[in-house]
Amino acid sequence: MAEMGLRTIREAADLIRARKLSPREVLEECLHTIDRQNPVLNAFITVTVEAALEQAKHAETEIQAGRWRGPLHGIPIGLKDLIDTAGVRTTAASALFADRVPDDDAELVKLLKAAGAVIIGKQNLHEFAYGASSLISHFGPVRNPANTEYIAGGSSGGSAAAVASGMGYGAIGTDTAGSVREPAALCGVVGLKPGYGLLSMRGIIPLSPSLDHAGVITRTAEDAAILLDALAQASGKYRDDSCRERKDWAIGVPRDYFFEDLDEEVEAKAEAALRELFRSASRVCEITLPVSTDRALQAAEAYDWHRENIRRSPELYHPETLARIQGGENITPGERRKAREDLKEQRRKAEHIFEHIDILVMPTVPRPSIRISDLTKDLARLRPAELFLLRNTRPVNVWGLPAISIPCGTTREGLPVGLQIVGPPGGEGKVLGAARQYEQLAGGYEGESR
Numbered sequence: 001m002a003e004m005g006l007r008t009i010r011e012a013a014d015l016i017r018a019r020k021l022s023p024r025e026v027l028e029e030c031l032h033t034i035d036r037q038n039p040v041l042n043a044f045i046t047v048t049v050e051a052a053l054e055q056a057k058h059a060e061t062e063i064q065a066g067r068w069r070g071p072l073h074g075i076p077i078g079l080k081d082l083i084d085t086a087g088v089r090t091t092a093a094s095a096l097f098a099d100r101v102p103d104d105d106a107e108l109v110k111l112l113k114a115a116g117a118v119i120i121g122k123q124n125l126h127e128f129a130y131g132a133s134s135l136i137s138h139f140g141p142v143r144n145p146a147n148t149e150y151i152a153g154g155s156s157g158g159s160a161a162a163v164a165s166g167m168g169y170g171a172i173g174t175d176t177a178g179s180v181r182e183p184a185a186l187c188g189v190v191g192l193k194p195g196y197g198l199l200s201m202r203g204i205i206p207l208s209p210s211l212d213h214a215g216v217i218t219r220t221a222e223d224a225a226i227l228l229d230a231l232a233q234a235s236g237k238y239r240d241d242s243c244r245e246r247k248d249w250a251i252g253v254p255r256d257y258f259f260e261d262l263d264e265e266v267e268a269k270a271e272a273a274l275r276e277l278f279r280s281a282s283r284v285c286e287i288t289l290p291v292s293t294d295r296a297l298q299a300a301e302a303y304d305w306h307r308e309n310i311r312r313s314p315e316l317y318h319p320e321t322l323a324r325i326q327g328g329e330n331i332t333p334g335e336r337r338k339a340r341e342d343l344k345e346q347r348r349k350a351e352h353i354f355e356h357i358d359i360l361v362m363p364t365v366p367r368p369s370i371r372i373s374d375l376t377k378d379l380a381r382l383r384p385a386e387l388f389l390l391r392n393t394r395p396v397n398v399w400g401l402p403a404i405s406i407p408c409g410t411t412r413e414g415l416p417v418g419l420q421i422v423g424p425p426g427g428e429g430k431v432l433g434a435a436r437q438y439e440q441l442a443g444g445y446e447g448e449s450r
Contacts, residue, residue, distance in 0.1 A: 006166045009223040013071035016063060023056040023063070023074025026169075027118055030076045033166045034121075041143045041152075043161040045081045047121040048088055052076065055118045062116070071226045071239075073116030078171040080159050081122035082129060082205040085109055092205050093127045093137035096309055096316040106203025108172055108214060108231050115230040120168050124158030127321045129174055129207045130302065131155055132182055132386035135375060136318050143372070144187055146416055150369040153183030153389065155207075156217065160187040163217050170218040170227050176207045176298065178364075178393025180215035181405035185364035185418025186389075188407045190435070192216050192224040194428050196347075196400030199231050206305055208298040210343055211397045221406060221435035228428065241429030242436040248282040249434060252357035254289045258392050263367040269417040270363040273408035276441040277361060277434065287360075289353065291395045292346055296331055297339035303328030320379055343398065350399035354424035359434050364405040364418030365389050392420060402428040406435045408442070 007015075015021035031049060038044050059074035079085065082092040084102035091097045105113070112119065124142050126134045134142035134157025142157035144150040145165040152161040156173030160183035163171050173180045175193040184191025192215055199214040206212050216227040225242035229235065253259075253274065262270070278284055306325045314322055331339075353360070366388065375382050396403045401422055408419040419438070423431040 006219060007169070008220050009071060009075055009169045009218065009226050010220070012075055012169060013073070016074045017068050019063070023059040023118060024053070026074060027052055027056040027076050027120070030120060030166070030168055037145075037165050037167060040148055041145060041161045041165060042140050043123055043142055043158040043165070043167060044078070044121045045091060045093065045124050045139050045158070046089060048119060051088070052118050052120050059116050059118065069116035070230070072112065072230055075117055075170070076120040076168045077112055077117045077227075078120050078123045078159060078162050078168040079109065080125050080156050080171065080173040082125065082174065083109060083172060084203040085119070085122065088122065090122065090205070091138065092129070093125045093139055094317065094321070095138045096313060098138060102203070104203065107200035109203070111231050111233065112172070117230070123156075123162055123171060126155035126157065127318050128205070128306070129155040129176060129179060130321055130324050131382075132178065132389050133370075133375060133382060134158060134183070135372065135382065136320050138318070141372060144369050146188060146369070146410070146414055149371055149373070150415065151186065151372055151375070153186035153369065155179040157183045159217050160184050160189055160191065163187075163219060164189045170216060170223060172227075172231070173215055173217055174204060174207070175213045175215045175397065176211045177397055178390040180217060181364055181393045181403060181418070181420060182389055184217050185405045186369040186416060188410070188416030190218050190221055190224050190407070191405045192228065192432070193396065193403050194228060194232070195402040195425055198428065206301075208301040210297055210301060210340065213397065221404065221432050221439055224404065225432045228432075238429055238432055242432040244433055245437060246433060247280050249277070249280055249359060250283045250357045251277060251281045252285055252287045252353070252360045254287050254360060254362055256288045257291050258362040261366060262363060265411040266363050266365070266367055266417050269409040270419060273419045273438065273442070274361060277438055279441060280437055285357065287353075287357070289395070290349070292342065292398055294339065294342070296335055297343060299328030300331040300336045300339065301328070303331070320382065324383070346398050347400045350401055351425055354427070358423070358430055360422040362392055362420050364392060364420040366391055368411050368413075368415035368417065396422055401425065402431050404431045404435045406438060
Protein backbone atom coordinates (compact mmCIF):
# COMPACT_ATOMS: atom_id res chain seq x y z
CA MET A 1 0.00 0.00 0.00
CA ALA A 2 3.00 2.32 0.14
CA GLU A 3 2.88 5.28 -2.22
CA MET A 4 5.49 5.26 -5.00
CA GLY A 5 7.88 8.10 -5.48
CA LEU A 6 7.32 9.65 -2.06
CA ARG A 7 9.17 12.87 -1.37
CA THR A 8 11.80 13.09 1.32
CA ILE A 9 11.89 15.82 3.96
CA ARG A 10 14.83 17.37 2.15
CA GLU A 11 12.99 17.43 -1.19
CA ALA A 12 9.82 18.89 0.31
CA ALA A 13 11.81 21.46 2.28
CA ASP A 14 13.59 22.63 -0.87
CA LEU A 15 10.27 23.03 -2.70
CA ILE A 16 8.66 24.85 0.21
CA ARG A 17 11.58 27.21 0.65
CA ALA A 18 11.56 27.98 -3.08
CA ARG A 19 7.77 28.56 -2.80
CA LYS A 20 7.07 25.94 -5.44
CA LEU A 21 4.95 24.03 -2.93
CA SER A 22 3.10 25.35 0.09
CA PRO A 23 2.99 23.76 3.56
CA ARG A 24 -0.77 23.50 3.20
CA GLU A 25 -0.43 21.55 -0.07
CA VAL A 26 2.10 19.21 1.56
CA LEU A 27 -0.21 18.65 4.53
CA GLU A 28 -3.27 18.09 2.38
CA GLU A 29 -1.42 15.39 0.43
CA CYS A 30 -0.67 13.60 3.71
CA LEU A 31 -4.24 14.01 5.00
CA HIS A 32 -5.57 12.57 1.75
CA THR A 33 -3.26 9.58 2.16
CA ILE A 34 -4.39 9.14 5.77
CA ASP A 35 -8.05 9.18 4.69
CA ARG A 36 -7.33 6.48 2.13
CA GLN A 37 -4.90 4.23 3.96
CA ASN A 38 -5.37 4.59 7.71
CA PRO A 39 -8.68 2.66 7.76
CA VAL A 40 -6.64 -0.38 6.64
CA LEU A 41 -3.22 0.19 8.23
CA ASN A 42 -4.53 1.65 11.51
CA ALA A 43 -1.33 3.67 11.93
CA PHE A 44 -2.95 6.71 13.59
CA ILE A 45 -5.03 6.82 16.75
CA THR A 46 -5.68 10.57 16.52
CA VAL A 47 -5.29 12.82 13.47
CA THR A 48 -5.09 16.48 14.49
CA VAL A 49 -6.58 17.90 11.29
CA GLU A 50 -7.64 21.37 12.45
CA ALA A 51 -4.51 22.07 14.49
CA ALA A 52 -2.28 20.82 11.67
CA LEU A 53 -4.06 23.03 9.11
CA GLU A 54 -3.57 26.01 11.38
CA GLN A 55 0.14 25.20 11.83
CA ALA A 56 0.56 24.79 8.06
CA LYS A 57 -1.15 28.13 7.44
CA HIS A 58 1.12 29.83 9.98
CA ALA A 59 4.21 28.24 8.40
CA GLU A 60 3.13 29.45 4.98
CA THR A 61 2.67 33.01 6.26
CA GLU A 62 6.11 33.00 7.86
CA ILE A 63 7.85 31.60 4.77
CA GLN A 64 6.14 34.08 2.47
CA ALA A 65 7.41 36.84 4.78
CA GLY A 66 10.96 35.52 4.44
CA ARG A 67 11.11 33.90 7.89
CA TRP A 68 12.05 30.34 6.91
CA ARG A 69 13.05 28.44 10.06
CA GLY A 70 14.85 25.51 8.47
CA PRO A 71 14.22 22.20 6.70
CA LEU A 72 11.35 21.11 9.01
CA HIS A 73 9.35 24.30 8.46
CA GLY A 74 5.93 23.23 7.17
CA ILE A 75 6.77 19.50 7.16
CA PRO A 76 4.13 17.06 8.57
CA ILE A 77 5.55 14.91 11.38
CA GLY A 78 3.73 12.27 13.44
CA LEU A 79 4.19 11.30 17.08
CA LYS A 80 4.02 7.91 18.75
CA ASP A 81 1.02 8.13 21.05
CA LEU A 82 2.93 8.01 24.31
CA ILE A 83 4.51 11.42 23.67
CA ASP A 84 2.56 14.13 25.49
CA THR A 85 0.77 16.80 23.48
CA ALA A 86 -0.97 19.70 25.22
CA GLY A 87 -4.73 19.53 24.66
CA VAL A 88 -4.52 16.35 22.56
CA ARG A 89 -5.09 12.94 24.10
CA THR A 90 -2.06 10.74 24.67
CA THR A 91 -3.23 7.17 25.17
CA ALA A 92 -0.22 4.83 25.04
CA ALA A 93 -2.68 2.61 23.08
CA SER A 94 -4.34 1.60 26.36
CA ALA A 95 -7.89 1.74 27.69
CA LEU A 96 -6.32 3.04 30.91
CA PHE A 97 -5.40 6.31 29.17
CA ALA A 98 -8.09 6.35 26.46
CA ASP A 99 -9.22 9.82 27.52
CA ARG A 100 -5.97 11.20 28.98
CA VAL A 101 -5.26 14.77 27.79
CA PRO A 102 -1.93 16.28 28.93
CA ASP A 103 -1.61 19.94 29.89
CA ASP A 104 1.85 20.36 28.39
CA ASP A 105 3.85 19.26 25.37
CA ALA A 106 6.76 16.87 25.72
CA GLU A 107 10.13 18.56 25.30
CA LEU A 108 10.63 17.01 21.86
CA VAL A 109 7.25 18.32 20.70
CA LYS A 110 8.25 21.82 21.78
CA LEU A 111 11.43 21.51 19.76
CA LEU A 112 9.54 20.29 16.68
CA LYS A 113 7.16 23.21 16.91
CA ALA A 114 10.06 25.62 17.34
CA ALA A 115 11.51 24.22 14.10
CA GLY A 116 8.21 24.93 12.35
CA ALA A 117 7.12 21.31 11.90
CA VAL A 118 3.43 20.53 11.46
CA ILE A 119 2.23 17.93 13.99
CA ILE A 120 -0.12 15.74 12.04
CA GLY A 121 -1.29 13.35 14.77
CA LYS A 122 -0.66 10.58 17.28
CA GLN A 123 0.34 7.14 16.06
CA ASN A 124 -0.68 3.67 17.17
CA LEU A 125 1.70 1.42 19.10
CA HIS A 126 1.98 -1.73 21.15
CA GLU A 127 0.19 -0.97 24.44
CA PHE A 128 2.52 0.98 26.76
CA ALA A 129 5.38 0.12 24.36
CA TYR A 130 5.66 -3.34 25.93
CA GLY A 131 5.91 -5.40 22.75
CA ALA A 132 7.41 -5.66 19.29
CA SER A 133 4.37 -6.40 17.11
CA SER A 134 1.87 -3.54 17.66
CA LEU A 135 -0.85 -6.20 17.77
CA ILE A 136 -1.80 -5.41 21.39
CA SER A 137 -3.53 -2.03 21.29
CA HIS A 138 -6.84 -0.76 22.66
CA PHE A 139 -7.33 0.76 19.21
CA GLY A 140 -6.63 -2.38 17.19
CA PRO A 141 -3.51 -3.79 15.51
CA VAL A 142 -1.24 -1.94 13.10
CA ARG A 143 -0.74 -3.51 9.67
CA ASN A 144 2.35 -3.48 7.49
CA PRO A 145 2.15 -1.32 4.33
CA ALA A 146 4.29 -3.84 2.44
CA ASN A 147 1.64 -6.51 3.02
CA THR A 148 -1.33 -5.85 5.29
CA GLU A 149 -1.50 -9.48 6.39
CA TYR A 150 1.80 -8.96 8.26
CA ILE A 151 2.79 -7.09 11.42
CA ALA A 152 4.37 -3.65 11.20
CA GLY A 153 6.64 -4.38 14.17
CA GLY A 154 6.71 -2.42 17.37
CA SER A 155 6.35 -0.85 19.61
CA SER A 156 6.52 2.15 17.23
CA GLY A 157 4.59 0.21 14.59
CA GLY A 158 2.13 2.96 13.71
CA SER A 159 4.97 5.44 13.24
CA ALA A 160 6.85 3.15 10.83
CA ALA A 161 3.70 2.25 8.90
CA ALA A 162 2.75 5.92 8.58
CA VAL A 163 6.12 6.97 7.17
CA ALA A 164 6.36 3.97 4.84
CA SER A 165 2.90 4.62 3.38
CA GLY A 166 3.21 8.39 2.94
CA MET A 167 0.94 9.50 5.78
CA GLY A 168 3.70 11.79 7.01
CA TYR A 169 7.29 12.70 6.24
CA GLY A 170 8.76 11.51 9.54
CA ALA A 171 7.84 10.37 13.01
CA ILE A 172 9.14 10.45 16.56
CA GLY A 173 9.09 7.15 18.40
CA THR A 174 10.71 5.48 21.38
CA ASP A 175 13.11 2.56 21.53
CA THR A 176 13.71 0.46 24.66
CA ALA A 177 14.84 -2.78 23.01
CA GLY A 178 14.54 -1.93 19.31
CA SER A 179 11.12 -0.28 19.10
CA VAL A 180 12.21 2.29 16.48
CA ARG A 181 14.65 0.15 14.50
CA GLU A 182 12.68 -3.12 14.36
CA PRO A 183 9.45 -1.65 12.89
CA ALA A 184 11.52 0.54 10.56
CA ALA A 185 13.24 -2.61 9.26
CA LEU A 186 9.97 -4.53 8.87
CA CYS A 187 8.27 -1.63 7.05
CA GLY A 188 11.20 -0.66 4.82
CA VAL A 189 12.11 2.75 6.23
CA VAL A 190 14.94 4.30 8.26
CA GLY A 191 14.93 4.14 12.06
CA LEU A 192 17.52 6.01 14.13
CA LYS A 193 18.10 5.48 17.86
CA PRO A 194 20.63 8.06 19.12
CA GLY A 195 22.86 7.32 22.09
CA TYR A 196 21.29 7.11 25.53
CA GLY A 197 20.33 10.51 26.90
CA LEU A 198 20.94 12.57 23.75
CA LEU A 199 17.22 13.25 23.27
CA SER A 200 14.94 14.34 26.08
CA MET A 201 12.43 11.84 27.47
CA ARG A 202 10.57 14.54 29.42
CA GLY A 203 6.86 14.23 28.76
CA ILE A 204 7.12 10.71 27.32
CA ILE A 205 5.42 7.79 29.08
CA PRO A 206 8.29 5.45 30.05
CA LEU A 207 8.72 1.72 29.78
CA SER A 208 12.15 1.35 31.39
CA PRO A 209 13.92 4.67 32.06
CA SER A 210 17.38 3.05 32.14
CA LEU A 211 16.90 1.72 28.61
CA ASP A 212 14.40 4.12 27.00
CA HIS A 213 15.62 6.20 24.05
CA ALA A 214 13.68 8.58 21.85
CA GLY A 215 14.31 8.12 18.14
CA VAL A 216 13.18 9.08 14.64
CA ILE A 217 11.68 7.26 11.67
CA THR A 218 12.11 8.68 8.17
CA ARG A 219 12.61 7.59 4.56
CA THR A 220 16.33 8.42 4.29
CA ALA A 221 19.37 8.83 6.51
CA GLU A 222 19.60 12.50 5.56
CA ASP A 223 16.02 13.03 6.73
CA ALA A 224 16.84 11.29 10.02
CA ALA A 225 19.75 13.70 10.43
CA ILE A 226 17.48 16.69 9.74
CA LEU A 227 15.11 15.58 12.51
CA LEU A 228 17.97 14.80 14.88
CA ASP A 229 19.43 18.28 14.33
CA ALA A 230 16.16 19.82 15.51
CA LEU A 231 15.60 17.47 18.45
CA ALA A 232 19.20 17.63 19.69
CA GLN A 233 19.45 21.36 18.90
CA ALA A 234 22.52 20.62 16.81
CA SER A 235 22.15 23.33 14.12
CA GLY A 236 22.83 21.19 11.06
CA LYS A 237 25.68 19.14 12.52
CA TYR A 238 24.17 15.73 11.90
CA ARG A 239 22.91 16.59 8.43
CA ASP A 240 26.42 17.72 7.51
CA ASP A 241 27.81 14.46 8.90
CA SER A 242 25.30 12.39 6.91
CA CYS A 243 26.40 14.02 3.65
CA ARG A 244 30.16 13.76 4.26
CA GLU A 245 31.71 10.97 2.17
CA ARG A 246 34.37 8.68 3.65
CA LYS A 247 36.51 6.00 2.06
CA ASP A 248 38.30 4.76 5.16
CA TRP A 249 35.68 3.05 7.33
CA ALA A 250 37.00 0.43 9.72
CA ILE A 251 34.02 -1.93 9.92
CA GLY A 252 33.42 -4.55 12.58
CA VAL A 253 31.17 -7.52 11.75
CA PRO A 254 29.96 -9.40 14.88
CA ARG A 255 29.05 -12.73 13.30
CA ASP A 256 28.71 -14.59 16.60
CA TYR A 257 25.18 -14.10 17.98
CA PHE A 258 24.09 -11.36 15.54
CA PHE A 259 24.35 -13.53 12.41
CA GLU A 260 23.06 -16.75 13.97
CA ASP A 261 19.73 -18.38 13.00
CA LEU A 262 19.08 -15.86 10.23
CA ASP A 263 16.32 -16.33 7.69
CA GLU A 264 18.11 -17.24 4.45
CA GLU A 265 16.75 -14.26 2.54
CA VAL A 266 17.66 -11.85 5.35
CA GLU A 267 21.15 -13.33 5.39
CA ALA A 268 21.52 -12.94 1.63
CA LYS A 269 20.36 -9.30 1.67
CA ALA A 270 22.56 -8.46 4.66
CA GLU A 271 25.64 -10.01 3.05
CA ALA A 272 24.99 -8.11 -0.18
CA ALA A 273 24.65 -4.88 1.80
CA LEU A 274 27.88 -5.60 3.64
CA ARG A 275 29.67 -6.03 0.34
CA GLU A 276 28.43 -2.59 -0.73
CA LEU A 277 29.66 -1.00 2.50
CA PHE A 278 33.00 -2.78 2.24
CA ARG A 279 33.63 -0.80 -0.97
CA SER A 280 34.16 2.30 1.20
CA ALA A 281 36.11 0.50 3.94
CA SER A 282 39.81 0.58 4.64
CA ARG A 283 39.55 -2.42 6.96
CA VAL A 284 36.98 -5.07 7.83
CA CYS A 285 37.27 -7.41 10.79
CA GLU A 286 35.07 -10.00 12.45
CA ILE A 287 34.65 -9.40 16.16
CA THR A 288 32.96 -11.09 19.11
CA LEU A 289 30.82 -9.05 21.48
CA PRO A 290 29.58 -10.02 24.95
CA VAL A 291 25.77 -9.85 24.94
CA SER A 292 23.62 -9.77 28.05
CA THR A 293 20.10 -11.18 27.69
CA ASP A 294 19.01 -10.41 31.26
CA ARG A 295 15.76 -8.43 31.36
CA ALA A 296 15.39 -7.96 35.12
CA LEU A 297 15.97 -4.21 35.08
CA GLN A 298 13.42 -3.55 32.33
CA ALA A 299 10.86 -5.74 34.08
CA ALA A 300 11.43 -4.08 37.46
CA GLU A 301 11.27 -0.53 36.13
CA ALA A 302 8.13 -1.21 34.10
CA TYR A 303 6.41 -2.66 37.16
CA ASP A 304 7.49 0.29 39.31
CA TRP A 305 5.84 2.79 36.95
CA HIS A 306 2.59 0.81 36.60
CA ARG A 307 2.25 -0.47 40.16
CA GLU A 308 -0.48 1.92 41.35
CA ASN A 309 -2.50 1.76 38.13
CA ILE A 310 -2.42 -2.04 38.22
CA ARG A 311 -3.59 -2.00 41.82
CA ARG A 312 -6.49 0.34 41.00
CA SER A 313 -7.55 -0.71 37.49
CA PRO A 314 -6.00 -3.98 36.29
CA GLU A 315 -9.00 -4.60 34.02
CA LEU A 316 -8.03 -1.60 31.86
CA TYR A 317 -4.85 -3.31 30.69
CA HIS A 318 -4.88 -5.93 27.95
CA PRO A 319 -4.29 -9.28 29.72
CA GLU A 320 -1.08 -9.84 27.76
CA THR A 321 0.31 -6.43 28.76
CA LEU A 322 -0.77 -6.96 32.36
CA ALA A 323 1.07 -10.29 32.51
CA ARG A 324 4.25 -8.74 31.11
CA ILE A 325 4.21 -5.88 33.60
CA GLN A 326 3.46 -8.16 36.52
CA GLY A 327 6.53 -10.18 35.57
CA GLY A 328 8.58 -7.51 37.36
CA GLU A 329 6.63 -7.63 40.61
CA ASN A 330 8.83 -10.05 42.51
CA ILE A 331 12.26 -8.75 41.53
CA THR A 332 14.01 -7.98 44.82
CA PRO A 333 15.80 -4.71 45.68
CA GLY A 334 19.09 -6.60 45.63
CA GLU A 335 18.39 -7.93 42.15
CA ARG A 336 17.51 -4.42 40.97
CA ARG A 337 20.76 -2.99 42.35
CA LYS A 338 22.77 -5.73 40.69
CA ALA A 339 20.98 -5.18 37.38
CA ARG A 340 21.77 -1.44 37.49
CA GLU A 341 25.42 -2.14 38.33
CA ASP A 342 25.60 -4.66 35.48
CA LEU A 343 24.13 -2.08 33.09
CA LYS A 344 26.80 0.47 34.04
CA GLU A 345 29.50 -2.15 33.50
CA GLN A 346 28.05 -3.15 30.11
CA ARG A 347 28.09 0.50 29.00
CA ARG A 348 31.62 1.01 30.27
CA LYS A 349 32.81 -2.03 28.29
CA ALA A 350 30.91 -0.89 25.19
CA GLU A 351 33.12 2.18 24.94
CA HIS A 352 36.08 -0.11 24.19
CA ILE A 353 34.39 -1.87 21.26
CA PHE A 354 35.39 1.00 19.01
CA GLU A 355 39.07 1.32 19.86
CA HIS A 356 40.01 -0.11 16.45
CA ILE A 357 36.80 0.19 14.41
CA ASP A 358 34.41 2.98 13.41
CA ILE A 359 31.11 1.12 13.11
CA LEU A 360 29.47 -2.26 13.66
CA VAL A 361 27.21 -3.72 10.97
CA MET A 362 24.69 -6.55 11.22
CA PRO A 363 21.09 -7.41 10.20
CA THR A 364 18.55 -5.34 12.12
CA VAL A 365 16.09 -8.20 12.52
CA PRO A 366 16.92 -11.89 12.00
CA ARG A 367 13.80 -12.64 9.96
CA PRO A 368 11.22 -10.76 7.86
CA SER A 369 7.84 -9.72 9.22
CA ILE A 370 5.41 -12.32 10.56
CA ARG A 371 1.88 -13.00 9.37
CA ILE A 372 -0.63 -11.53 11.84
CA SER A 373 -2.81 -14.64 11.84
CA ASP A 374 0.15 -16.80 12.86
CA LEU A 375 0.48 -14.79 16.08
CA THR A 376 -3.14 -14.01 16.97
CA LYS A 377 -4.35 -17.61 16.74
CA ASP A 378 -2.13 -18.47 19.71
CA LEU A 379 -1.00 -15.54 21.89
CA ALA A 380 1.40 -17.88 23.70
CA ARG A 381 3.56 -17.61 20.57
CA LEU A 382 3.56 -13.81 20.56
CA ARG A 383 6.18 -12.97 23.19
CA PRO A 384 8.79 -15.53 22.03
CA ALA A 385 8.35 -14.28 18.45
CA GLU A 386 8.77 -10.67 19.55
CA LEU A 387 11.89 -11.43 21.58
CA PHE A 388 13.44 -13.10 18.55
CA LEU A 389 12.64 -10.07 16.39
CA LEU A 390 14.41 -7.84 18.95
CA ARG A 391 17.45 -10.10 19.32
CA ASN A 392 19.85 -7.90 17.34
CA THR A 393 18.55 -4.51 18.50
CA ARG A 394 18.19 -4.95 22.24
CA PRO A 395 21.93 -5.22 23.05
CA VAL A 396 22.44 -1.73 21.62
CA ASN A 397 19.99 -0.29 24.17
CA VAL A 398 21.93 -2.02 26.93
CA TRP A 399 25.14 -0.48 25.61
CA GLY A 400 23.43 2.91 25.16
CA LEU A 401 25.04 3.35 21.73
CA PRO A 402 23.69 5.14 18.64
CA ALA A 403 22.30 2.86 15.93
CA ILE A 404 20.34 3.11 12.71
CA SER A 405 18.34 0.64 10.63
CA ILE A 406 18.30 1.21 6.88
CA PRO A 407 16.46 -0.75 4.18
CA CYS A 408 18.63 -3.23 2.29
CA GLY A 409 16.17 -4.95 -0.01
CA THR A 410 13.08 -7.14 0.11
CA THR A 411 12.34 -10.84 0.18
CA ARG A 412 10.73 -12.73 -2.72
CA GLU A 413 7.37 -11.97 -1.11
CA GLY A 414 8.15 -8.26 -1.01
CA LEU A 415 8.80 -8.04 2.73
CA PRO A 416 11.47 -5.45 3.68
CA VAL A 417 14.86 -6.31 5.19
CA GLY A 418 16.90 -3.94 7.34
CA LEU A 419 20.61 -3.44 7.99
CA GLN A 420 21.73 -2.10 11.38
CA ILE A 421 24.75 0.19 11.77
CA VAL A 422 26.01 0.87 15.31
CA GLY A 423 28.45 3.58 16.33
CA PRO A 424 30.53 4.56 19.38
CA PRO A 425 29.34 6.86 22.18
CA GLY A 426 28.64 10.21 20.57
CA GLY A 427 28.91 8.61 17.13
CA GLU A 428 25.52 9.56 15.72
CA GLY A 429 27.30 11.33 12.88
CA LYS A 430 29.21 8.17 12.01
CA VAL A 431 26.12 5.96 11.79
CA LEU A 432 24.25 8.59 9.76
CA GLY A 433 27.23 9.04 7.45
CA ALA A 434 27.65 5.31 6.92
CA ALA A 435 23.92 4.89 6.32
CA ARG A 436 23.84 7.71 3.78
CA GLN A 437 26.88 6.30 2.04
CA TYR A 438 25.24 2.87 1.82
CA GLU A 439 22.11 4.45 0.33
CA GLN A 440 24.23 6.04 -2.38
CA LEU A 441 26.25 2.90 -3.06
CA ALA A 442 23.06 0.86 -3.28
CA GLY A 443 21.43 3.28 -5.71
CA GLY A 444 19.75 5.86 -3.49
CA TYR A 445 16.26 6.16 -2.05
CA GLU A 446 13.67 5.38 -4.74
CA GLY A 447 11.70 8.56 -4.10
CA GLU A 448 14.63 10.94 -4.50
CA SER A 449 14.99 13.06 -7.60
CA ARG A 450 18.25 12.19 -9.26
